[in-house]
Amino acid sequence: MIQVEETNPWRALTSPRVLMYHFFGEPLSGRDPEHLFVTGENFRTQLGSLLRSGWRPVDLDAYLGWWSGRVRLPRKSFLLTIDDAHRSAVDLAAPILASFGIPSVLFVPAGLIGSTVRWSEDYAREQIATADQLRRLPATGMELGVHGFDHTRMVSLGPSDLRLHTADARLDLERLTGVRARAFAYPYGTHDPLTRRAVAEAGYAVSFAVAREHGSHARWRICVDGNDSRASFRFKLTPAYAVASLLGGRAWRVRHLVRDQVETMCRATSAGMGRDRGR
Known part of the structure; x- marks a missing residue:
């Protein structure tokens, strides 16, 4: 059985910051109770502010290299990640990121590709990107990762369900897009020891939570929202x-x-x- 690495959480204080976004533009319903939408104007402003303040964008290779000690990075470095694979990540975020030359990682709920949000009634009309749209993203600098199978909260799941949301979801993403994901993000940011072990055993190089640091299979991220x-x-x-x-x-x-x-x-x-x- 794979031993899941548990590191000193305070090392995260000196690590590259990992920013987490969700949706971009405006909601179809006109409602955004969780403040998930960041407008294109604000997104451009935030990226420009980062670069002007001396923050250096890094890709997943550099991020993993820093944690392994193989890569040295400036103190002010950041990795940009996006959860849920909302259509706006393709139509709005990807072109903006490419114009700034900023790489990113998009986390996809593999079982909902080409469908709509099903985990929240408030966002039920919002569209998930299609397989064809996702296939084109790596060429723009946006790497694909896995965000479970259908955005189910993964705490307290049994072995077969954990396999569905980790190993099987990864296979589905690869089958539909040709991309073999290296990174995983927990839906809702929640996890437990069995969840982290399932992600590790599925072969992911790294996984991300939200504000919880539990080693390479639950790295800390900073949530950026419309508020x-x-x-x-x-x-x-x-x-x-x-x-x-x-x-x-x-x-x-x-x-x-x-x-x-x-x-x-x-x-x-x-x-x-x-x-x-x-x-």
């Missing part, structure tokens, strides 16, 4: 946010409290700066 102001986006890249997020990542309620407080603080700061400029 982020310029100030909150910048703050999410700071060591202070990393410490708060990693501490809160051990309990989802604490994690959401940290996120909400950060966003409230940054919105208040931005409003105060606006009032000062108007005087």
Whole structure:
């Protein structure tokens, strides 16, 4: 049986930051209760801000190389990831990323390719990219990974279900797109020891959670959403946010409290700066 690596979570403080996005543009229904949509304008602004501030984009090879000690990277490095394979990742995000020369990883729920979102009534009309659309993405710098089979939460699943969402999903993605995925992202960011072991045994080089760091098969990520102001986006890249997020990542309620407080603080700061400029 494969032994799943468990590392000191605080090493993540010096690792390349991993940004997590979901949808882009505007929702078809006009509703976005989870703030998953980032507009094209805001996405361009965020990417431009990163590059102007000296942040260097890295691909999955460089990211894995840093963790193995084979690759040295600047302190301000980032890997950009996108969950769910929403159609907007193809139509909007991929061209914008290519224009900036920024590589990325798109995590695909392999059993829903060419279908629609089925894990949330709020987003049930949103389209998942087709196999043909996904096949074209690696040429733009967007690598394909697996996001389970149908976005089922994977905690407490039995062996056959875990196999469906890890090994079988990987085979389905390869059959439909020709891409053999190296990376996995947990739906909802949740996992447990059996889940991490199933992902490792399926042969993935790395897997990603959200604010939880459990070694190479549950790397920490920073969620970027439609609620982020310029100030909150910048703050999410700071060591202070990393410490708060990693501490809160051990309990989802604490994690959401940290996120909400950060966003409230940054919105208040931005409003105060606006009032000062108007005087």
